[in-house]
Amino acid sequence: MARRKLSAREKLRRGERKVVEDPKGRGLMLIPLPLDLDALIRRVPPGRLVTVDALRDRLAREHGADFTCPL
Numbered sequence: 001m002a003r004r005k006l007s008a009r010e011k012l013r014r015g016e017r018k019v020v021e022d023p024k025g026r027g028l029m030l031i032p033l034p035l036d037l038d039a040l041i042r043r044v045p046p047g048r049l050v051t052v053d054a055l056r057d058r059l060a061r062e063h064g065a066d067f068t069c070p071l
Contacts, residue, residue, distance in 0.1 A: 012038055019065045027066030032059050
């Protein structure tokens with residue numbers, strides 16, 4: 001039986017948000033949900049420039065981590 005295709009919204013909800021110890025010993029690492037990043041990007045006003053590094057720093061700070069895993 002064929003599996004049904006996931007919608008774009010369902011793909012954003014996949015996985016789980018985790019804060020784990022970094023295997024390289026750099027502190028706590030956030031593994032965000034794609035939906036977290038989507039919500040953060042939608043809060044940026046039109047015409048405003050926000051870098052990927054700024055988005056990653058903001059996500060880490062909001063969830064009590066030192067940094068995020070590479071997106």
